[in-house]
Amino acid sequence: MGGLTLVTQQGGERFESLDKAYTDYTRGNYAKSYEIFDYYAKNNNLHAVLATGYFLFMGYGVEQDYVKAKSYLDRAGKSGFARAFYLLGLLEKNKAKTQQFSLVAERLLNKAADMGDPVATNALANQYYQRGDLNKAISWNEKAIQLGSRAAKRNQQVISSGSNTKVISVPSANNDALAQLRKSSAEGNAQASYELATRYHKGVGVNVNFGEAIRLYRVAAGQGSDAARKILPVLLSKQSSTGGINSMWMQQTSNMIAMPPVILADKENKG
Structure with a gap:
């Protein structure tokens, strides 16, 4: 994980590394994971800024707070993290309480996709497919595959066929x-x-x-x-x-x- 293996002092004691935060996250220990990410975010680690924004958005290990989440995700986006714009798009959709992405949310997804985020690109393909705009759905699906999205690859046959009878797949949770x-x-x-x-x-x-x-x-x-x-x-x-x-x-x-x-x-x- 390269530069993410960080250990620092807090109150004279060693504070857990970001590797530990990721491990706690994958094990579902969200409260502990958030505590570590939040500490590093406050110390200007940009990976932690993105993660903290995500946790606040999802309400994982901390009370859900869209305002704070947006602040962290905006900061991560300005620092070059494409995934931040994808999450901001989801946040906007959730705030609007709609099943489809609003124009504002879709612009954010487009920005993330243009920056090379495969998840956002796959989401756009799915969005256009659900709207019945197959030409755009196929185009975004092809781009997502090029970016390495395995979900997009699984979706390719369904989208290309124009069939609306199968469920589009996304990366599954562990x-x-x-x-x-x-x-x-x-x-x-x-x-x-x-x-x-x-x-x-x-x-x-x-x-x-x-x-x-x-x-x-x-x-x-x-x-x-x-x-x-x-x-x-x-x-x-x-x-x-x-x-x-x-x-x-x-x-x-x-x-x-x-x-x-x-x-x-x-x-x-x-x-």
Whole structure:
């Protein structure tokens, strides 16, 4: 990890390295990971600035705070981190409480993609695909593949065929991250519950399970998720002939749901 192996003094004692912060993150120990990243961010380490902004945006190990998150991500973006602009785009979408990216959010994604961020580029391909603009979807998908996006490669056949019957795939969460999401959901974290619901709805990192998706959307709504409260009436507006879940409708509506946030790579690089 090169220059990220840093150990410094705090109150006369050695403070953990950024390597430890990344390890804690991958193991789902978000509170400890945030503490380390935040310390280095305050000491002007730009990788830590980006990570701290991400944690504040997601509410991982710290209370979710879009204002503070934006401050850190703006700073990281000005320092040349393409991923910061992608996260700022997600932040704008979440603030607007919409399923699609707004013009402001889309401009941020375009900026990240132009700087060579494969995640943002793949997200744009998916966005245009969901809108039915296949020419742009194919173009961005090809660019994402060139940038090394494995998710884009998996999506290529679906996008190129113009079929809207298959679920677009994104990088899946690892088992530790999913376990942490479930733990956070059980502890009352609305965003964690909503992310789990979207994963079961779309089959991202887990097998599709519409019943579990509906249950988790209801949990998230009860915990205060505006996005869950907005989508639930839509999902329940069409039921099967027996009054149960309409699988065809759930499949169709999965294209309305934004992709779950991409988990931060443990070796974040500029551009």
